[in-house]
Amino acid sequence: MSTLQTSVPVQASGADTLSLWARLRVNRNWIALWFMLPAAAFLILFLAYPLGLGIWMSFTDERIGRPGIFVGLDNYQWLWDDSIFWLSVFNTLLYTIVASAIKFAVGLYLALLLNRNMPFKAFFRSIVLLPFIVPTVLSAIAFWWIYDAQFSIISWSLIKLGLIEHNINFLGDANWARGSVIFANIWRGVPFVAITLLAGLQTVSPSLYEAATLDGATSWQRFRHITYPLLTPIIAVVMTFSVLFTFTDFQLIWALTRGGPVNATHLMATLSYQRGIISGRLGEGAAIATAMIPFLLAAIAISWFGMQRRKWQQGSSND
Amino acid sequence: MSSVQIRDVRKSFGGFEVLHGVTIPIEDGAFVVLVGPSGCGKSTLLRMLAGLENITSGTISIGDRVVNNVQPKERDIAMVFQNYALYPHMTVADNMAFSLKLRGARPAEIASGVKRAAEILDLTPLLDRYPRQLSGGQRQRVAMGRAIVRDPQVFLFDEPLSNLDAKLRVAMRTEIKELHQRLKTTTVYVTHDQIEAMTMADKIVVMHDGIVEQIGSPLELYDRPDNQFVASFIGSPAMNFLKGKVKANGSLSFEGADGLKLPLKSAPANSDGLPVVYGVRPEHFTIADDGAEAEIVVVEPTGSETQVFARLGGEQVVAVFRERHQFNPGDKVRLKPDPSLIHLFEETTGKRL
Incomplete structure (x- = not known):
């Protein structure tokens, strides 16, 4: 009894705060917030904070070992007049557009192929995934050997076949180097596209193809009028991811060419690392990295609005 | 419009034969229903007709043309799929x-x-909608509209009503039949539902395990089933079967288990002691003083009629009465089958005697 009596005045005095706290603890909306908090904290700490810090750094002249001061748009102005920066922008766009387009074409082709009934289907499907499973740096080292100026197996085979007379300087010549890193990126990126599109293909009901066959569609018309439109939502998602991954690629380039020869393969990501970390000019590196954001947002926006246009996916089903 | 001839058609998947030589003549403008339990090969046969499956042997012709090697789109047929395939x-x-x-x-x-197809099917207000925005019945009608638009020689329906609820199914049944009466296009319709078959067909083909059990008009199949399978498959509630022997010495009768004796009007010559299955449709039982004694197990009134489940000669039978008897479980009644309407089947082969 006595404890009850003592607790009553305490509750009465702190009634407002206590009940607010109690309400926050049981309110459904707030409960959702509590559950999200750990994940949110994680994201804020490791994603939002570095992003914000990076953007802030791009407005300072910070170097490694020396805190910077705010310099406004100085870094960007400097980059605006820097031909190497513009070369890296060009390289990045070239790398992304060419590699993504080919990854899409080859991936779609492979997906259509793997979607057929054939012997050892599971085996081939898993084989296709191999390049994706191998760690990037490992496959980059393999490509490094394949592209080696002296020991390249490609050059060796072509010479033995009598098609060329001298080794191809895969990573030493600007255009060869660009082509080589794009090929390596395609090799690595195709499985992701192929397997995701294959998953999408398998959601298309076979009876739609049968109906189209009876309606008189040739196999090209079935692809054009059934497969392709039904696959567009997945194409949009997979190509958004593919473009984002390709645009921000770093490992492959760094392991193969470090941006060379003469910056011919420098992407914005590798240039940012070179300037920011290797050369220690954190502010400038951060500015290059920040300059990637508008491109990425544009890529996301295109696929987002592309996806929103499809009316047939909306509306409720009434069964 | 065209007639369709299916002659000795066989189908194997790998080494496994699922259709063992099926012959079905289909007249121009007929509404033919292929009916049978799942796995009997009826859908496979329909898909072969459409050209979606190869024909292992035999021939299928549409009109005067053998279509075994004709591409689906050249066959001038339209198909309505079970899931509509919109x-x-x-x-x-x-x-x-x-x-x-x-x-x-x-x-x-x-x-x-x-426009014409939409008017026939009442789809005009829905023309701008997407399939997602339609109800099941509306989708079904769009699937039919897609078939009508092409004005084909033959309509094929593959269990088109099985995804609808019971009430809609009955309504669509009438609608499809009406449509056929209007367009008079040769129609082949596959279903596992014998009521759909009975109500819609000009001609029913009962299939079972890859063979045709019987072909005939709905009432022919009902009144004179060729064998025990057809007898059990057509009709609801299903026909009652009692095992026993023919007694031909003196007066003709059927003798079942536990001394059960039932009337028999005719039997094949020299059939005394022949083991047979005695089939009675539920509505062919009457209550009569000279009937066999049965004990009532369950009474199910449906309003228009009353279904009575009873034990007769050690087996459970069902009888249907239009008149309203006051029965209670456990009551003893005397059930008498109408001897002119009973069916006799050979016990071993199930063939009609």
Whole structure:
């Protein structure tokens, strides 16, 4: 009894705060917030904070070992007049557009192929995934050997076949180097596209193809009028991811060419690392990295609005 | 419109034969229903007719033309699928216009074809909708519209009503039959539901385990089933079967288990002691003083009639009465089958005697 009596005045005095706290603890909306908090904290700490810090750094002249001061748009102005920066922008766009387009074409082709009934289907499907499973740096080292100026197996085979007379300087010549890193990126990126599109293909009901066959569609018309439109939502998602991954690629380039020869393969990501970390000019590196954001947002926006246009996916089903 | 001839058609998947020589003549303008339990090969046969499956042997002809090696699109047939197979990314109008567009029809021709089909099926207000926005019955009608637009020689229906609820199914049943009466296009309709078969067909083909058990009009099958399978498959509640022997010495009768004696009007010659199955439809039982004694187990009134489950000669039978008897479980009644309406089957082969 006595404890009850003592607790009553305490509750009465702190009634407002206590009940607010109690309400926050049981309110459904707030409960959702509590559950999200750990994940949110994680994201804020490791994603939002570095992003914000990076953007802030791009407005300072910070170097490694020396805190910077705010310099406004100085870094960007400097980059605006820097031909190497513009070369890296060009390289990045070239790398992304060419590699993504080919990854899409080859991936779609492979997906259509793997979607057929054939012997050892599971085996081939898993084989296709191999390049994706191998760690990037490992496959980059393999490509490094394949592209080696002296020991390249490609050059060796072509010479033995009598098609060329001298080794191809895969990573030493600007255009060869660009082509080589794009090929390596395609090799690595195709499985992701192929397997995701294959998953999408398998959601298309076979009876739609049968109906189209009876309606008189040739196999090209079935692809054009059934497969392709039904696959567009997945194409949009997979190509958004593919473009984002390709645009921000770093490992492959760094392991193969470090941006060379003469910056011919420098992407914005590798240039940012070179300037920011290797050369220690954190502010400038951060500015290059920040300059990637508008491109990425544009890529996301295109696929987002592309996806929103499809009316047939909306509306409720009434069964 | 065309007749369809299916002659000694066989189908194997790998080494496994699922159709063992099926022959079905289908007259021009007929409504033929292929009915049978799942796995009997009826859908496979329909898909072979459509050209979606190869024909292992035998021939299928549409009109005067053997179509074994003719591409599906050249066969001039239209099919309605069980899941409707509507193109989800096309409006109702585009779904119906698709085949015409592929055929290279002129826009005016396409528009008038779609308009006509939409009017026949009451789809005009829905032409701009996407399949997702339609109810099950509406989707079903769009699927039929897609078939009508093409004005084909033959309509094929593959269990088109099994995804609908019971009430809609009955309504669509009538609608499809009405449509056929109007268009008079040869129709082959596959179902596992014998009531659908009975109500819709001009001619029913009962299939079982890859063979045709019987072909006939609905009432022929009902009144004179060729064998025990057809007898059990057609009719609801199903026919009662009692095992026993023919007694031909003196007066003709049937003797079942536990001394059960039932009347028999005729029997094949020299059939005394022949083991047979005695089949009685539930509505052919009457209550009579000279009937066999049965004990009532369950009484199920449906309003228009009353179904009575009873034990007769050690087996459970069902009898249907239109008149309203006051029965209680456990009551003893005397059930008498109408001897002119009973069916006798050979016990070993199940063939009609």
